Amino acid sequence: MKKRIGFFDFTGCEGCQLTVLNLEEQWLELIELVEVAAFREILADTGEALDIAFVEGSVGHPQEVRRLEETRSRCEVLVALGSCADNAGINALSHFCEPQRLAYSAYGREVEGIEKTLPRPLSCFVKVDARLPGCPVDGEEFLQLLQALLVGRTPELPTYSVCVECKLGEYPCTFDQGTVCLGPVTRAGCHALCIAGGDRCRGCRGLVDNPRSHPYRQILEEHGLTVEDILSEFRIFNLPPEKS
Amino acid sequence: MKIELNHLARMEGHANLVVDAVDGAIKECRLDVVESPRFFEEILKGRHYSDVAPIAARICGVCSVSHTLVSLAATEQALGVVVSDQTRGLRRLLSHGENMQSHLLHLFFMAAPDYLGVSSLTELARDRRELVSRALRLKKTANDLVRVVGGRAVHPATTCVGGFSVLPGVAELQEVRRNLVAALADLEETVALFADFEIPWMARETEYICLRTEQGYPGLDGDLFSSEGVSCPVARFETMISEYHQPHSNAKFARATRENFMVGPLARYKNAGEHLSSMAKKVAEALGLNRTTVNPFEANYARLVEVVHFLESSVHLIDGLLLKGLKPESVWVPPVGGKGAAAVEAPRGLLFHSYAYDEKGRIESADCVIPTAQNLGNIEADLHHLAPSLLHLPRTEMARHLEMLVRAYDPCISCSTHLMKIDFV
Ligand code: SF4
Ligand code: SF4
Numbered sequence: 001m002k003k004r005i006g007f008f009d010f011t012g013c014e015g016c017q018l019t020v021l022n023l024e025e026q027w028l029e030l031i032e033l034v035e036v037a038a039f040r041e042i043l044a045d046t047g048e049a050l051d052i053a054f055v056e057g058s059v060g061h062p063q064e065v066r067r068l069e070e071t072r073s074r075c076e077v078l079v080a081l082g083s084c085a086d087n088a089g090i091n092a093l094s095h096f097c098e099p100q101r102l103a104y105s106a107y108g109r110e111v112e113g114i115e116k117t118l119p120r121p122l123s124c125f126v127k128v129d130a131r132l133p134g135c136p137v138d139g140e141e142f143l144q145l146l147q148a149l150l151v152g153r154t155p156e157l158p159t160y161s162v163c164v165e166c167k168l169g170e171y172p173c174t175f176d177q178g179t180v181c182l183g184p185v186t187r188a189g190c191h192a193l194c195i196a197g198g199d200r201c202r203g204c205r206g207l208v209d210n211p212r213s214h215p216y217r218q219i220l221e222e223h224g225l226t227v228e229d230i231l232s233e234f235r236i237f238n239l240p241p242e243k244s
Numbered sequence: 245m246k247i248e249l250n251h252l253a254r255m256e257g258h259a260n261l262v263v264d265a266v267d268g269a270i271k272e273c274r275l276d277v278v279e280s281p282r283f284f285e286e287i288l289k290g291r292h293y294s295d296v297a298p299i300a301a302r303i304c305g306v307c308s309v310s311h312t313l314v315s316l317a318a319t320e321q322a323l324g325v326v327v328s329d330q331t332r333g334l335r336r337l338l339s340h341g342e343n344m345q346s347h348l349l350h351l352f353f354m355a356a357p358d359y360l361g362v363s364s365l366t367e368l369a370r371d372r373r374e375l376v377s378r379a380l381r382l383k384k385t386a387n388d389l390v391r392v393v394g395g396r397a398v399h400p401a402t403t404c405v406g407g408f409s410v411l412p413g414v415a416e417l418q419e420v421r422r423n424l425v426a427a428l429a430d431l432e433e434t435v436a437l438f439a440d441f442e443i444p445w446m447a448r449e450t451e452y453i454c455l456r457t458e459q460g461y462p463g464l465d466g467d468l469f470s471s472e473g474v475s476c477p478v479a480r481f482e483t484m485i486s487e488y489h490q491p492h493s494n495a496k497f498a499r500a501t502r503e504n505f506m507v508g509p510l511a512r513y514k515n516a517g518e519h520l521s522s523m524a525k526k527v528a529e530a531l532g533l534n535r536t537t538v539n540p541f542e543a544n545y546a547r548l549v550e551v552v553h554f555l556e557s558s559v560h561l562i563d564g565l566l567l568k569g570l571k572p573e574s575v576w577v578p579p580v581g582g583k584g585a586a587a588v589e590a591p592r593g594l595l596f597h598s599y600a601y602d603e604k605g606r607i608e609s610a611d612c613v614i615p616t617a618q619n620l621g622n623i624e625a626d627l628h629h630l631a632p633s634l635l636h637l638p639r640t641e642m643a644r645h646l647e648m649l650v651r652a653y654d655p656c657i658s659c660s661t662h663l664m665k666i667d668f669v
Contacts, residue, residue, distance in 0.1 A: 011282060015305025015398040021349070022397050024384040028376065031366050042353045042364050090302040093287035105286040119282065136305065136398045197401030198409025202298065236295070 003051040003150060006038030007081075008071050010064050011091065011119045012057030015136040016082035020054075023139045030143070034150070050075040052149055054132075058084045058091045058119030065125050072126040077149055080121065080128045081142075083135040083204050088239035090135065091119035095243045096235055124244050130155050134190060135204035135237055141189055158188040161208045162201050163216040166192040174200045175223045184216035185230055204237040261646060263631055274624055288599075288610040293319050293405055293577070296607055300597065301399045303612065304656055306349070308399045309342035309390060310590035311597075311612075313464065318597040319405050321479075321584025323605065325577055330570065331407040332464075334393055337561045338400065339464055339588065340554040341389035345397070346591035347509070347547040348386055350654045351438070352379035355544050358648050359441040375437070378430045385423045389558060392416045406575030414566060421562045424555055431552060438548055439531050444645065448629045449538040450622055451505035453485070454512045455589055461519040461553060462512045462589045469515055472501040478587045481596055487613065498613070504621035507593025508653065509546035510537070524553035540626050543652045579605060590615055592656050616655045623653055 007017055021027060021042070030036075037050055053075035059068050072078055083089030094102060095118055102118075103111040122128050132145055148155040162183035166173070169192050174181035182203035183195065194201050208214055212227050220230055234240070264272035284303050288296060300315040301308040313335055320327060327335075353365050356379075362368060369376050387397045392412045394400030402410045456475065457466035468484055469475045476484045485505075487498045499505065513520075513528075517535045520528070528534070533545040585598035593615035600608040630649055634642040 013302050013305040013308070015302070015308060018305045018349075018398055021353070022383075022387055024380040024387075025377075028369060028380060031369055036366060039364075042366070090287075090299060091282060093299070094283045097283065097286050097289070102281075102283045102286050105283055135302065193396060194401045196410070197395035199298075199401050199404065202295070236299070 002033070002035045004035045004037040004048070005052045005054065005146075006036070006050045006071075006075070007040070008038065008053055008055045008067075009040065010055065010057030010059045010068065010085070011061075012082065012084035012089065014056065016056045016084075016134075019136040019139050020081075020142055023143070026139075026143060030146070034146075048074070052077045052079060052146070054079045054081040055085050055122055056081040058088050059122060059125055060117045060119040062117070068122065068125055077129045078122070078126065079145070079149075080123070080131040082137045083133055083206070083237050084119070085122050086131045086133045087206050087237070088119060088121050088244070089204070089237050092235055092237060092239040092243075094118050095239060120244055121239060131157070133157070133187060133205040138190055159209055160188050161214060161216050162186045162188050162190065162192050162195070162205070163219065164188055165190070166195050166201075168192075169196055171195045173219070175219060180225070180230070180233060182230060182233060184219050185211040185214065185227060185234075202236045203234050206238055207231075207234070261627075261643075261650060263627070263642070263646060274627070285610045285612060288607050291607050293323065293601060293605045293607070296599070296610075297403065297405070298399070300610075300612070303614075305398050306346050306656060307342065307590045307592065307595070309338050309394060310588050310595050312394075312400050312403050313339060314586050314588045314590075314595050314597045315599075316403060316405055317464070317586035317588070318584045318599050319601070321586055322582040322599050322601045323405070323577060323580060323584070324582065325406050325575075327407055328573055330565065330568070330573065333561055333565050334408060334412070335403075336464060337558055337565070338390060338393045338403070340558045340561070341386055341393065343589075343591050344386035344551050344554050344558075345383060345390060346654075347551050348379070348383045350591075351434070351544060351547055351551075352383070354651055354654065356437075356441075358644075358651070378433060382427055382430050382434070385420075385427045388423065389420050392420050404575070405577055407573050411570045411572060414570065417562050417566060421559055424559050424562075427555065431555065435527050435530055435548065435552075438545065443539070443545070444541045444648065445539065446541060446626070446630055446649070447538045448540070448626055450625070451500055451502045452511035452514045453500060453505050453507050453618075454515050454594060455587055456516055459519075461557075462516050464588050468587065468594070470500060470505070471511075471515055474501060478596070479585045479598075481585060481587065481598070481613070485613070485618065487617065498618040499621060504625050505618065506540070506622045507615050507618050508543060509550050509591075509593075510540065510543040511593060512589060513546040513549060520549065521553045521556040523556055524549050527552045540622075540649065541652050543654075547654075577605070579603070581605070581608075592616055592619070592654055594618060614656075616653075619653050619655065623650060623655065 009017055053071055059065055080086040084091055099114045100110055103114050145155040165188045166183055179200050181200040183201040185207055186201055186203045187205045187208050189205055217227055262274050296319055297312045297315040301312045303311050357364055391397045395402040402408050452471040455462040455466040456469035467475045467477050485498050485500045514535050528549045531545045533542055581601040581603040583600045587594055587596045595615055596613040598611045602608050626649055634645050
């Protein structure tokens, strides 16, 4: 029997789901291998049991928490799709603003308990079985992860940093242009896409496993930075553990 | 009788539709936006100008190019940066790519299933494989254009304050051009398909607003223009359009001359259709679309007409850029502060950002006015207008019609909830 997969979205920009849809022909092949049973952006949900649920976006509002729990209860494997789901993504930034200022910007008045309902990663509320970081996710990596899950393998993410992919691509080091780059401590898998685009890495794929013992620490030291300095830059796409 | 549809399908973001009729009269008819807030205007505060567009892009995955371009333009206004013709050309190309990408996604994946009597396009993958392949092929061509110019199909990476940090390759642009030309055959088939659809009839006149210039179809420049005959420079946006809250919704609403107004493809087509390419005009004719229309369902036709126009215009743009030759430019950004505002035509309509920067180039305040927020009042007014004529229908049929009406606006809820009003439980 075909495995049933579903896509669910919470608070985010839907860029990750869009990236999956952008697989075009591969998407067409994919829907022959699996049954896409839920994908609100393109079809109505039937509410049945699923083998794999891909969940995009962060979760904050109590209603969203309930919907996430309901999604969790009807799937075997739950995958955090993209930075928002995995580590709060861009929503992490709201945790560093003053809650009352946030309330004012949104509601024009003081609101109680706004910190409690700020967007958080899925893992703050339910068990997450696999993660696919990135803002947005990488389409090919999505296919690899799905393939692994379908054959019952545990999906693996690269353990090395974006610096490695940057060197492989022979791009000039961003630090040499006087710009701070999060490549040395960010998990690879994007082929250093932003650096190839002439920008810097902002760490959307989250931290490598052991940032402090990582070889690319040297690059930071050469430019007078410590791993701690760079970790404090990490909040554009990542919620630090103490905030979640 | 009460109809409540939660988490409407085939839309961007989450919204609930509530219709309540008593004794044949509509008591309540509204669209509730239920996503949680993301506070973009607040989280942008303190960010360096080089981080602002990449953060603002994340307001919406479907319109990330538009958010990027308007954010860059507002920042450049504020900092007094003037961009080159080459940059302007490449940005227009990017914007065309996004408009096509988004329109095609809507037309095939969100709208077409209603008319083909299926719940999703993927249902047709076996029986009407050619149609589905065609949809994906067209969408891929538009995506490739965005990828080649912007570095990524969602959330561009090569765009920056002052221009582009990396230019597209000549060979890649040529290939995009070839594919665009080849896509015309697929577009022709698509026009034939949509011409056969029975678009529901409805007439409600409203105010139509878009950007307008003397030279061309609405895009990245010009003044605001309303079908009520008023216009104003983008910087004085607030004198024409004001935002307000509705208690039931998490998103904001807006009004201009009248109680509500429409932005988006139909508004652009009505206000500036004379600037469409000749092929696009022919397509409009073939679809029976005409500029006097006051039927919101015809927005889908306007979308398809725009795809043809943007495709043709992209081919010309690429030719122009390649003829002149792409040259790397160094971009100098003066270390000053200031205020700036800009507007672009996103796929769903007028998108406006305004910023204030301090003298270190960090954002002090930001304001973003999103197309769906501007359309929300108009969507509700249309729902109120249409619902009474549907009361004789069975519940599911009535709901289906109302849902189709909401969908014709292609509302983008993830984006409009950057600001919202909710009650915490
Ligand atoms: S991770 Fe990025 S692309 Fe994905 S939903 Fe969040 S903001 Fe959008
Ligand atoms: S370079 Fe960094 S910010 Fe860019 S996609 Fe890769 S991990 Fe994300």
